[in-house]
Amino acid sequence: MSTKPFVVLENVGKQWNGQLGVEGISLEIEEGSFVALLGPSGCGKSTSLRLLAGLEIPDQGKIFIDGADVTTSAASDRNLSMVFQSYALFPHLSVAENVIFGLKVRRVPKAERQEKMERALKITGLEGLEKRKPGELSGGQRQRVALARAIVAGQRLCLMDEPLSNLDAKLRSSVRKDIKKLQRDLGITVVYVTHDQTEAMSMADKVVLMKDGHIQQIGSPNDLYNHPQNTFVAEFIGAPAMALIDSNIINGIENGNRIGLRAENITIVPLGEGRLSCRVSEAEFLGSETLIGLEHEGTTGLNVLQPGLSMLPSGQKIDITFDDQDLHIFNSAGESITGQ
Amino acid sequence: MSNHINLEKRRQAIYGWLMLSPAALMLSIFAFYPSGATFFSSLFSKHTRRRPSEFIGIENYNDLFADPTFWLVVKNNLFYAAITIPVSVIIALSMALWANSKIPARGFVRTAYFTPTVLPMIAAANLWLFFYTPGLGVLDQIGSLFGLPSVNWLGQPETALWAIIFVTIWKEAGFFMIFYLAALQTIPEDYKEAADIEGTSRWTYTRRIVLPLLMPTTLFILVNAMINSVKLIDHLFILTKGGPSDASKLILYYIWEMAFAFFDAPHAAAMTILILLVLCIVAAIQFIYLDRRTHYQ
Structure with missing residues (x-):
């Protein structure tokens, strides 16, 4: 060969x-x-x-x-x-x-x-x-x-x-x-x-x-x-796909970039303790887990997965948090600059 | 207990008959009744002032079988069908295959082929009359350029029927091509590509894939061509009137002559019944034999 x-x-x-x-x-x-x-x-x-x-x-x-x-x-x-x-x-x-x-x-x-x-x-x-x-x-x-x-x-x-x-x-x-x-x-x-x-x-x-x-x-x-x-x-692969977040709405990240974040890396925390507080837009029961869609200015496709049946009413305010190591950082041209 | 089932069955039956009745009514009035009436009148003698019409059984048929002109007309018509049907179908198929491929001016080619069908038959026949005219006609003009002698195409028994056959092919081929073209367009491009990947030549692809898929169309065209071959009359009125010495007389023209020139309706009726019989038998054979070898999608 x-x-x-x-x-x-x-x-x-x-x-x-x-x-x-x-x-x-x-x-x-x-x-x-x-x-x-x-x-x-x-x-x-x-x-x-x-x-x-x-x-x-x-x-x-x-x-x-x-x-x-x-x-x-x-x-x-x-x-x-x-x-x-x-x-x-x-x-x-x-x-x-x-x-x-x-x-x-x-x-x-x-x-x-x-x-x-x-x-x-x-x-x-x-x-x-x-x-x-x-x-x-x-x-x-x-x-x-x-x-x-x-x-x-x-x-x-x-x-x-x-x-x-x-x-x-x-x-x-x-x-x-x-x-x-x-x-x-x-x-x-x-x-x-x-x-x-x-x-x-x-x-x-x-x-x-x-x-x-x-x-x-x-x-x-x-x-x-x-x-x-x-x-x-990032936005094509995965169901749900990666959420994209403008960096200026999160503290501690260089401005002008966009941040990618997968739903499974997001956790819900009590109000006042999260890095971002958003509103529930919809909840979708998938069987083993529930997919909760979230709204916040400067984000697209933000979701969080909760085990089992967990139907949150839309409009409810929740706080979320995530680890820096799970973030994917893209520059203004949309290319990944995450150190691999 | 099963009352509602019976009711439902009856409802379905009424529904079925209602759906069927418009076609049944039209066919009865315009096809079945006339056929029956024709058959009935073919069993009676001709009505004259001195002798009223009377029942004579198959006498009219016997007369026809003894009439040499009848046999000449039958022979002419068989010859006419035997040439025009295969030739026009083959030409139609080749033209359709060509007009369906990626050639320049495809739209123009298709329109050009279809034009003969759009022309009113009387106009087209007059056009051909001009082509065939000895001396003045286009054919003779072209012939004279090459020093060929003038030919009276329509005026001599040896060429008259051929001249009619040629006009028919010219007209029918374009008409049948449209059917083939429509059928070709229902064959997905994928088949050609799948065959290409296997290294199929164009000829093998046409023979093994395209022709079998066109069989339903071919069957339809064959039946139509056969019916057309006994239906031809308008050309004859313009071009030859069946002459010279009955050399180009076809069956429908003879029936017309019998009924409206000789005013012999019973013999015309008998001839009509014979044609119907033959057409039925041939169509049945075509459908039964070819249907079994035809794949419908």
């Missing part, structure tokens, strides 16, 4: 009629890792994936897969598979025909085709459904057919474009585990686009958070949660 990472994007950019698609995308993906491209809609994560897949050709930059420059190669020459958001299953073909479609196109001998299909269907738990048409399957089964089609050829790189967004919430969490297990068992590299941070944080080894066509931060889920590089990351 070469020391160069499996997939490399170097300063890749793509524009449409002068409108920005993505710009300056540089990314390295190790073989066998699970990378999630995360961001709000329109941030360029799908565009990045399509550039990597070869469905779009970049205006600038270079793309390498397994050491080869594939910047302008056709999609079929990149030795990858893809799972589409809509699954893109051919409705007139049966499950079996859908799965082996690519093998047939590549003129794989019939016996081998059959063997590979059976293995793929076994892995995805679709045995017995070979003869069904996609229209006769449930959403979850269709999703698994799309997965089977992606893994049947044995490509080392698999791209997934929001594969879970058409499933209901309950199914989503179980399929999430299935995909992660599949990726680990097969040892394939997965690049996974999602707008759902739970998916990204729970599955990925490396999360790439994007906004407006630019990468905001690349790091492990832990990095993004605990060391956000800027206020966008």
Whole structure:
């Protein structure tokens, strides 16, 4: 194995009629890792994936897969598979025909085709459904057919474009585990686009958070949660996200900066003993805990978590406190200046 | 005990019949009754002043089967259908595939193909009459540039039917293209991309994915084309009037002639019934056979 990472994007950019698609995308993906491209809609994560897949050709930059420059190669020459958001299953073909479609196109001998299909269907738990048409399957089964089609050829790189967004919430969490297990068992590299941070944080080894066509931060889920590089990351990651507080309303912090603070690091103290006194705006019972929204001038998204059922009436005044070591400090440009 | 269930069932039945009745009424008045009346009148002899019409059973049909013109017209119509249906469907499909791809001036191409359908048929036929006119016509003018002799396309038995066939294809292809174009647009872009990633060639993609997905449209178009092929009459009025020596006479024109030129309504009725019968059988075969091989989304 070469020391160069499996997939490399170097300063890749793509524009449409002068409108920005993505710009300056540089990314390295190790073989066998699970990378999630995360961001709000329109941030360029799908565009990045399509550039990597070869469905779009970049205006600038270079793309390498397994050491080869594939910047302008056709999609079929990149030795990858893809799972589409809509699954893109051919409705007139049966499950079996859908799965082996690519093998047939590549003129794989019939016996081998059959063997590979059976293995793929076994892995995805679709045995017995070979003869069904996609229209006769449930959403979850269709999703698994799309997965089977992606893994049947044995490509080392698999791209997934929001594969879970058409499933209901309950199914989503179980399929999430299935995909992660599949990726680990097969040892394939997965690049996974999602707008759902739970998916990204729970599955990925490396999360790439994007906004407006630019990468905001690349790091492990832990990095993004605990060391956000800027206020966008801070306000995007976590549920509830980090609260941002103007530094001038808290004593002992350099002026002109903004302070990030997570709900779990805030404690409620008796009136008069806190570092900040605010008003309760709403309370939301989540089961094991209650999320209490707080209001104060110069703050956004300030929340505190209380164990169990603890519905405080809105408008009630409470005092809160926190440790300096839990604070994330951002400069006026929104970049983190917390010593790491 | 199950009284309310019966009531509910009856309510559903009344509801169903109410929904059905407008279509049933219209079809009865304008399709079923006329068909029945036509069949009825085809069993009677022609009414003249000296001999009132009387029941003669299948006599009219026997006359038709003994009439050489009838067989010539049937042969003409079969030939006409056998050429126009496949050719116009294939041209429509190729044009639609082309007009659906990313080509410059796509809107213009689509409009251009559709224009023949928008033109009133009488106007279009007059246009073609001008094209075909010997000596003056566009075809002869172009031919004379290359030193070709003048051809009376519509005036000689060998070419008259071909000239009609050509006009029909010109008109039908654009019309069918619109259906294909609409169907092509319901095929998601994803399919092409999924196929691209597998390295599918354009031809394989068209053959394995696009054509099967277009099958419902193809079936619809085939049935329509077949019906159109026995429905053609307006061109004939302008272009050839069925001549010369019945070489371009088609079945509907012959029926019209029988009923309104020769005033022989019973024979016209008998011919109409025969056409209806044949159309029903062919449509049933098309639907039963092709339906089984067609995937509906």
